[in-house]
Amino acid sequence: MRELSLHILDVVQNSLGAKASVIxxxxxxxxxxxxxxxxxxxxxxxxxxxxxxxxxDPFFTTRTTRKVGLGIPLFVHAAKSCGGDFKIQSEKGKGTAIEASFVLSHIDRAPIGSMADTMVSLVAMRPDVDFVYRHCVGDQVFILDTQEIKKTLQEVPLNNPMVLDWIKRFIEDNLKEINGGA
Known part of the structure; x- marks a missing residue:
């Protein structure tokens, strides 16, 4: 995948398939x-x-539509080929946690990509799920918590086009700010 945000989207879709209510x-x-x-x-x-x-294992999938499942193996490869590592922990009935690390300056590391587009896609697809997106650059931190947005909006659904547009701009503006306004 050309962007790390697409790996994130793929893993989160697995979480949604596992009936997660908080991601x-x-x-x-x-x-x-x-x-x-x-x-x-x-x-x-x-x-x-x-x-x-x-x-x-790339030749394992729980899907019935195809015989390979490349999402996690591709994410593992992306991390390890850039001097990083990949860890997965899971407990039946409790949830799953994955961690991918990369050498930040590695020449082959894919860019993070558009986390605004990724998050808007997820919220549009599953407004019932609580997403907490935290992004830290140095000592600058930005957090998007859809549960907090739901409290503020009350009856307005998160997948309302105006709300999705606001979420996208909110993420883009805050990412720009924590990256030094670049």
């Missing part, structure tokens, strides 16, 4: 340590140890 997406860009960490946690159905190992 946390954490991105940390640590310039001093030259490290990028992407963490995705959910409260979905989780997996046992055997299944957790199987999802790392």
């Amino acid at each position: 946390e997406i954490n991105i940390e860009e640590n310039i001093k340590k030259d490290l990028l960490i992407i963490e995705i946690k959910d409260n979905g159905s989780g997996m046992d140890e055997k299944m957790t190992k199987k999802v790392m």
Whole structure:
């Protein structure tokens, strides 16, 4: 995948398939340590140890529409080919957490891409799910919490086009700010 945001979208779709109602997406860009960490946690159905190992295999999928499942293996490859690592922890009935790390300055590291588009797609698709997106660049932090937005909007659905447009601008503006206004 050309952008890391697409890997995030793929993993979150797995979380949604596991019936998660709360999904946390954490991105940390640590310039001093030259490290990028992407963490995705959910409260979905989780997996046992055997299944957790199987999802790392590109020739395994739970889908019936095809015989390969490349999402996680491609994310693993992206991290490891850029001097990073990949970890997955899951517990049946409790949820799953994945962490992909990258050398931030690695020449082959894909760009993060449009997290605004990724988050808007997720919220539009599943306004019933609570998404918490946290992005940290150095000591600057931005958080989008859809549960807080729902409280403010009350009866207005999150997938209302005007709300989605506001969410996109809110993310873009805040990412620009934590990246030094660039």
